[in-house]
Amino acid sequence: MSTAEENREAEAEAAARAEASDPELEALYRDIEAAELRPLWTITEQLLTPTPRPRAVPWLWRGSVLRPLAERAIRLVPVERGGERRVLSLTNPGLAGRPYAAGTLWGALQCLGPRETAPAHRHTPGAIRFVTEGEGVWTTVNGDACDMRPGDLVLTPGGAWHDHANGGDGHMYWFDGLDLPMIEALDAIFFEPHPELRQPVEGAHNASERRFAAEGGASAATMVPGAVRGALDPEPSGLLVYRWEETDRRLTELANEGEEPLVSVEFTNPRSGASVLPTLSCGMHRVRPGGASAPVRRSGNRVYVVFRGAGHSVIAGRRFDWTAGDMFVVPSWAAEEHHATGAGADLFSLGDDPVLRALGVFREETLPEPQEITDVFG
Numbered sequence: 001m002s003t004a005e006e007n008r009e010a011e012a013e014a015a016a017r018a019e020a021s022d023p024e025l026e027a028l029y030r031d032i033e034a035a036e037l038r039p040l041w042t043i044t045e046q047l048l049t050p051t052p053r054p055r056a057v058p059w060l061w062r063g064s065v066l067r068p069l070a071e072r073a074i075r076l077v078p079v080e081r082g083g084e085r086r087v088l089s090l091t092n093p094g095l096a097g098r099p100y101a102a103g104t105l106w107g108a109l110q111c112l113g114p115r116e117t118a119p120a121h122r123h124t125p126g127a128i129r130f131v132t133e134g135e136g137v138w139t140t141v142n143g144d145a146c147d148m149r150p151g152d153l154v155l156t157p158g159g160a161w162h163d164h165a166n167g168g169d170g171h172m173y174w175f176d177g178l179d180l181p182m183i184e185a186l187d188a189i190f191f192e193p194h195p196e197l198r199q200p201v202e203g204a205h206n207a208s209e210r211r212f213a214a215e216g217g218a219s220a221a222t223m224v225p226g227a228v229r230g231a232l233d234p235e236p237s238g239l240l241v242y243r244w245e246e247t248d249r250r251l252t253e254l255a256n257e258g259e260e261p262l263v264s265v266e267f268t269n270p271r272s273g274a275s276v277l278p279t280l281s282c283g284m285h286r287v288r289p290g291g292a293s294a295p296v297r298r299s300g301n302r303v304y305v306v307f308r309g310a311g312h313s314v315i316a317g318r319r320f321d322w323t324a325g326d327m328f329v330v331p332s333w334a335a336e337e338h339h340a341t342g343a344g345a346d347l348f349s350l351g352d353d354p355v356l357r358a359l360g361v362f363r364e365e366t367l368p369e370p371q372e373i374t375d376v377f378g
Contacts, residue, residue: 054331056102057094058315063325070111102301106178120163120194125180129154136168143202151244157236177350179279208240221270233274261291281351287340295337295367309345317374
């Protein structure tokens with residue numbers, strides 16, 4: 001705490017002691033409280049803070065814990081109407097038991113067993129699926145069955161009918177990311193089950209890919225180096241699936257163009273160049289072997305999924321060691337830097353920055369020096 005903050009706190013304590021000795025003022029406060037009011041002069045510093053003070057804390061969920069629990073859930077918990085989904089939601093310890101990874105973001109591991117179907121439904125929160133493991137599953141979005149393979153990103157925009165079906169004999173695992181906490185805060189949650197377990201599939205699988213290819217699709221229209229900072233679009237991307245092969249190729253090109261320790265792409269709406277959903281950004285980040293990214297802090301929250309490789313991140317001075325299958329969260333304005341070991345690492349990210357940019361409250365800055373590590377997670 002700075003000297004100025006200590007002085008302000010001491011002055012506030014002195015004022016509080018003086019007020020406590022004034023019976024007439026005490027009566028005023030009692031009457032204000034009884035009228036369901038709050039005096040702003042007593043809470044200004046709690047509301048208007050110098051920098052963001054998210055309740056969520058930096059945290060990491062290990063794949064070595066998530067995966068066995070998901071396997072047990074496949075064996076013990078049926079997927080059917082009522083439960084709707086077999087999902088393990090990331091629960092941030094700073095959010096008092098709310099099943100959210102951060103104040104604005106839902107993150108989870110969803111799993112599906114052989115020949116299972118997760119029932120069709122739709123809801124106002126927008127969602128993305130990033131596949132971590134398995135084959136044979138497709139997500140049907142408004143009649144378009146999108147095949148899912150490791151490293152693929154599949155969109156289910158808010159209001160779109162969607163279900164998941166496993167046509168194979170193995171288990172399937174993917175990361176679910178939603179803007180559910182944000183939509184809940186806006187009091188705008190709507191949910192509707194589909195009349196049928198599965199919605200009808202219209203034609204061959206992957207229609208949005210074929211349509212995009214017919215319109216002259218190219219990687220430059222589906223992802224940009226770094227992150228989207230200009231375009232905004234209230235409509236979601238019409239391309240519903242982004243393939244790992246194309247993402248890997250683009251990251252390799254960027255890595256070959258320079259010596260930066262980290263290269264990144266953000267997936268984009270090919271129509272407008274905006275983020276894939278109006279409320280959510282999705283990116284992929286490649287950290288070179290032995291590389292360390294510059295320390296950056298941003299307004300807004302991010303959840304990361306370690307797709308390949310191993311390394312560690314320093315978040316707000318705390319070291320988080322990770323490997324493939326782990327998931328971790330960087331709350332708003334917490335400084336972050338990423339380090340890779342071995343053959344390097346690929347990290348998928350989910351963020352809420354399209355909303356912050358639309359509202360004009362997004363900020364980002366690079367720190368001049370690496371962070372001092374004061375603690376190690378776990």
